[in-house]
Amino acid sequence: KQEVTQIPAALSVPEGENLVLNCSFTDSAIYNLQWFRQDPGKGLTSLLLIQSSQREQTSGRLNASLDKSSGRSTLYIAASQPGDSATYLCAPRSYNTDKLIFGTGTRLQVFP
Amino acid sequence: GAVVSQHPSWVICKSGTSVKIECRSLDFQATTMFWYRQFPKQSLMLMATSNEGSKATYEQGVEKDKFLINHASLTLSTLTVTSAHPEDSSFYICSAGGGSGSFEQYFGPGTRLTVT
Numbered sequence: 001k002q003e004v005t006q007i008p009a010a011l012s013v014p015e016g017e018n019l020v021l022n023c024s025f026t027d028s029a030i031y032n033l034q035w036f037r038q039d040p041g042k043g044l045t046s047l048l049l050i051q052s053s054q055r056e057q058t059s060g061r062l063n064a065s066l067d068k069s070s071g072r073s074t075l076y077i078a079a080s081q082p083g084d085s086a087t088y089l090c091a092p093r094s095y096n097t098d099k100l101i102f103g104t105g106t107r108l109q110v111f112p
Numbered sequence: 113g114a115v116v117s118q119h120p121s122w123v124i125c126k127s128g129t130s131v132k133i134e135c136r137s138l139d140f141q142a143t144t145m146f147w148y149r150q151f152p153k154q155s156l157m158l159m160a161t162s163n164e165g166s167k168a169t170y171e172q173g174v175e176k177d178k179f180l181i182n183h184a185s186l187t188l189s190t191l192t193v194t195s196a197h198p199e200d201s202s203f204y205i206c207s208a209g210g211g212s213g214s215f216e217q218y219f220g221p222g223t224r225l226t227v228t
Contacts, residue, residue: 034217043205043221044156089155093217100146100207100217102156 002027002094004103012109019077021106023090028071030092034100035064035075038087047088048075052095080110114140116208118220125196125227133191133223135206141186142208146217147179150203162189196227 003026013019023033032051036044048057048064050073056065061078073090090103115138125131135145143164148156160181161169168181178200180192189208193200205222209215 032216036219041203041224044219046216046219049216091156098144099158099161101158102148105155 002092002097002099002101004090004092004101006088006090006103006106008106009104010107010109012111013080015081015110015112017080017110019080019108021075021077021088021090021108023073023075023103025071025073025090025092025101025103027092027094027096028068029095030068031095031098033064033066033073033090033092035062035073036089036091038089038105040087044089077108080108082110082112085109114138114208114218116206116218116220118204118206118223120223121221122224123226125225127197127227128195130192130194131196131225133193133204133206133225135189135191135208135220137187137208137218140208142189143186145183145189145206145208147181147189147191148205148207150205150222156205159191193225196225198227201225201227 005024007022034049035047050057050066063076066073087105087107089105091100093100117136119134145162147159150156159174162181162183164183170176183189203222207217207219209217
């Protein structure tokens with residue numbers, strides 16, 4: 001059974017810092033991994049999708065890496081801004097079950 | 113990207129009544145849709161996999177007779193919460209993709225259910 005853990009659980013930083021959010025998963029047989037953002041009381045916004053054959057993906061100030069064999073993905077946020085404040089979720093899609101399983105999330109607060 | 117809609121966006125119902133939530137893929141066909149539930153300050157938990165034209169597959173611990181799922185077409189799946197109780201109050205989110213495996217999953221905006 002796929003289990004997904006995210007570290008840290010919460011993070012509070014001043015704006016301008018470069019951030020590292022970690023995601024680990026127990027079953028490395030995955031199709032891909034998605035990173036999402038969720039604002040309080042809202043739905044999910046997809047940030048990045050990394051296929052199992054890829055090592056990283058970039059979108060603007062966001063960069064996600066994937067080390068499938070070790071069951072790890074990292075989301076880098078450059079030059080953080082208060083508007084980045086949200087919960088960030090990672091979700092690998094297991095090859096065997098075809099299901100997207102969500103991590104525990106990292107609650108990020110960026111203050112001015 | 114593709115768009116998935118949910119209706120209603122929020123609903124309040126009395127204990128013992130049933131509530132239906134719709135999930136639609138607006139610009140693509142989805143043979144499979146997924147239903148998730150999210151309690152406050154927790155992550156999304158997969159409830160069931162909805163397959164067009166066949167019965168849904170439920171995750172362990174999810175009552176199939178309480179959470180009825182129907183996937184009547186390639187663009188519509190419905191989740192009916194039967195005989196709702198206050199503990200069913202939650203945020204329900206659906207997702208859909210153009211295919212299995214490597215295709216991206218697109219998520220609906222969610223439905224907030226409050227049972228009084």
